[in-house]
Amino acid sequence: MQIDRKKISFLAILLSLPFITVATPGLSQENSLNFISEVKGDVNIQRSGRKNYQKAYGGELLDSSDSLQLGKGASTKVVCNNLFIWNIQSPGEFSVSSGCPSTGKPVLIRNGSERAPTRAPNDPAIPYIINPRDTAILSDKPTLRWNAVKGANSYQVQVRGPGVNWTTEVKQPEVVYSGKETLQPGSRYRVIVTADNGVSSESEAPAGFTLLSEEDAKRVKAEIIQLQKQPLRDESKTLALAYLYKSKNLNAAAIDLLAGLVKQGSRTTSVYQLLGSVYQQVGLHRLAKEQYLTALKLAKAERNLEAQAIIQTSLGEIDIVLDNLQQAFESLQAAQSGYRNLGDEQQVQQLQQKLDDLKGRLTS
Template sequence: MCSQTLTKNLYLNRFSSLGLTTSIMVTGAFTTAPTAVAASLGTILTATGQVSIKRSGWSSYQPAAVGTSLDNGDLIWPAAGSQVKLQCSNGTTQPVPSGSPSGVANICPVPTVNPDPTMGDAIAGIDANLPYLISPRRTHLLSPTPTIRWNAVTGANSYRVRVRGVGVDWKTEVTTNQVVYGGETPLQPGEYYLITIITDSGASSTDDPGMQLGFTILDDSKRANLQADLTELSQQQPGQPTQTLAQVILYQKYKLRAEAIETLETAISANIKSAQIYHTLAGLYEEVQLNQLAINNYLQAFQLATETPDLVIKTEAAAKLAEIYSALKDTPQAQRFLQEAIQGYETLGDVTRVQNLQKLQP
């Protein structure tokens, strides 16, 4: 590919690959058309005291925690004396009045247009025979020397790694499934970079059905704004796992998906058991079309929410698992979680969602 064509493709992909999207679109045995989850209107950033939410269609309020996403039509009700802040989709942070219910749309402005393009209906990050990219993938980054990770392919003896962008064409060969970028040309903020990985047998990351998912480096002004947000958060000292989830929400504000994922994985490695952490991590993996990793974490969220119990996360994780397994045409698993989701929404009194899920049954 000539440099002019590469530059044009990088420019065109920058917008589709780095837009804020919360879910893939999937099709499968139970669906008649692709479905997608719209971007949330706001997310609970911090919460002191008791807070409940009532989604559109629910018959009653349910407890909610930091990291819970809220959409247009949802209600939030902090108990008297509680202090709650929402991270809105437009980037602002807004307090929530306590003592009475508030419509989320009255706190966070509803976008006049949807700036959130869907990613297509590909189910990617599933084929264990491919060295599909794990990180950095469809994200901004803080570090100009990122660690590149990909799926380790059984039987592969070596991997050829290539990073391309305007003025950059770095190549290396390694025997492990990760490497730190070591090109002589520094990666620049605002430029878009693509990564490809090829095994010694010829299997390529480009054979994965996901989009070309690259990365950019966060510019200095946004980095300064992020640091100010993190400093303000640290002064509140909310404790774990609230601290982790609030930090992840801030990373998502700046589209730092790789940092958000790493933060959640670090918390899990530190044995912080939280259904919300696993559920949030699963959603991030789904955003970047790493569906096997999304499945693994939705399963963990479902199990922990069952033990806690946390009816909201259990039900929403079950609905996501039913959707993904359906797209993979794994009918037994799709049926199992479809029934769990229907039962959960029946308990929540969400007649509309129950009826929609019942339509998906064969």
């Protein structure tokens, strides 16, 4: 197998970049995250900039400028960005800013949209890293998982980083780190997997993790305990924890939680939508697409127009990375139609720019 020296140089540059572990102080309230966790009866949302209310299904993210409208006998619970549960049990109209007031430093944030997507197609012939990948972790004994390569009988697994130079060989595409060298809090580690046919995960892109510092880990664990005590149904609490993990860049933990709900047979659109979002954030585009397609099917069944538009936009972004340009065009076009029906002209215009760009690429 020939070595591409330019690719190695590019990978070395990537590895030299700083690795973000947790949310930094002073984040704008525009980045804060509030979401509807439970809905009973006639509950509607009015988005800022839109004239009409839309039905709430549960799982929707809320801006402080949005409003909720409840009919007679309806109720809803909103998880606020400071982990406070806003429980509305009476009819009327309520501004999100009144129930989830601004805090100095929000706990839940939207930390995915500002990260550049990994430009990697997840070639099935490569043992690319699945977990932990572009993530912070709490445990110093992480479970390492990668893509099973067809025809491979064994894999060499390496973990490299400050004070650690660990190698083992396994037959299955999973192993728990068991090195004698202790992972150092705050340090960045790289995972490298090589199949017995010589193909390495490094052929795709560098992947790894950072063990949270003791201070950050202590803070996150306290927030987890706080959230676990809140009066939410089991699935709602798990979804809230997944949002908390994602806010702290604990992507591996968020994936494990959400994949557990999927395995249990969840039929909640937002579960598959959020799992797709985390996969997309760490560059696992094929796995993200699989979850988004399930979420889209569920959203269509419940006639959830906003969820459909959001998911179709994400599917378009993923198919651009996977070089499925015609599929990307069709998804973005469907998303634009959905936003037009919702009266969101800002999203319509933003999607038009993407469609114009795609149209040029398709006809060139």
